[in-house]
Amino acid sequence: MKLIIFDLDGTLINSIEDLGVAVNHALALRNFPEHAIDEFYMMVGHGVRNLVKTAMPEGLRDDERLLDAVLADFVEYYSAHIDVHTRPYPGIPELVDRLSAAGYHLAVASNKFQSGAEVLVSKLFPSTDFVEVLGNGPDAPLKPSPEVVNRIMVHASEAGTMDLGDVIMVGDSSTDIKTAANAGIPSIAVSWGFRPAESLTAATYLATAPEDIDAIVEKAIGRP
Numbered sequence: 001m002k003l004i005i006f007d008l009d010g011t012l013i014n015s016i017e018d019l020g021v022a023v024n025h026a027l028a029l030r031n032f033p034e035h036a037i038d039e040f041y042m043m044v045g046h047g048v049r050n051l052v053k054t055a056m057p058e059g060l061r062d063d064e065r066l067l068d069a070v071l072a073d074f075v076e077y078y079s080a081h082i083d084v085h086t087r088p089y090p091g092i093p094e095l096v097d098r099l100s101a102a103g104y105h106l107a108v109a110s111n112k113f114q115s116g117a118e119v120l121v122s123k124l125f126p127s128t129d130f131v132e133v134l135g136n137g138p139d140a141p142l143k144p145s146p147e148v149v150n151r152i153m154v155h156a157s158e159a160g161t162m163d164l165g166d167v168i169m170v171g172d173s174s175t176d177i178k179t180a181a182n183a184g185i186p187s188i189a190v191s192w193g194f195r196p197a198e199s200l201t202a203a204t205y206l207a208t209a210p211e212d213i214d215a216i217v218e219k220a221i222g223r224p
């Protein structure tokens with residue numbers, strides 16, 4: 001079997017506005033300075049706790065009790081407004097449908113909290129059968145830990161045999177590229193995500209459009 005592991009935010013979906021609005025809501029409750037939505041592109045990708053911490057006033061970021069409170073307000077608001085603006089990138093639903101129909105197993109590895117990742121995947125890709133949606137939680141590591149890939153492989157391999165040569169990771173950031181490298185698998189960096197092109201040079205492959213991924217995957221790990 002062949003497995004493609006996708007990052008979520010910035011790769012499959014554009015979620016930056018909903019994330020930014022939710023963080024700003026939590027900040028505004030305490031009269032903290034808010035941020036322009038474009039500023040969040042460089043804050044996201046390391047888990048929501050780190051996102052909120054980075055957005056808080058610099059002198060207050062080490063106050064763990066305050067951070068817990070701001071994070072709780074963010075999660076409450078974001079969970080209730082998680083898909084107001086968030087949509088798949090153009091061509092992505094068609095891509096995952098093609099890959100699934102071709103026999104590839106698909107998974108999602110996100111640093112978003114688990115319930116948020118599950119909700120967005122189920123809402124935005126209702127017809128796609130992902131073998132695993134792995135988000136962050138108390139017992140789940142954050143990317144770039146290779147344990148993210150290892151856990152998904154263990155789950156996916158219940159449906160058949162697999163080795164590292166059967167797996168590839170697709171993402172929009174250096175974190176995704178490092179995750180793949182740490183796990184010993186190739187990576188595809190996508191140019192339409194949250195990070196500038198100069199941060200993607202360490203990827204094994206670069207996709208400038210969703211339509212590029214089909215051929216890259218076949219070249220890298222072969223057909224199912």
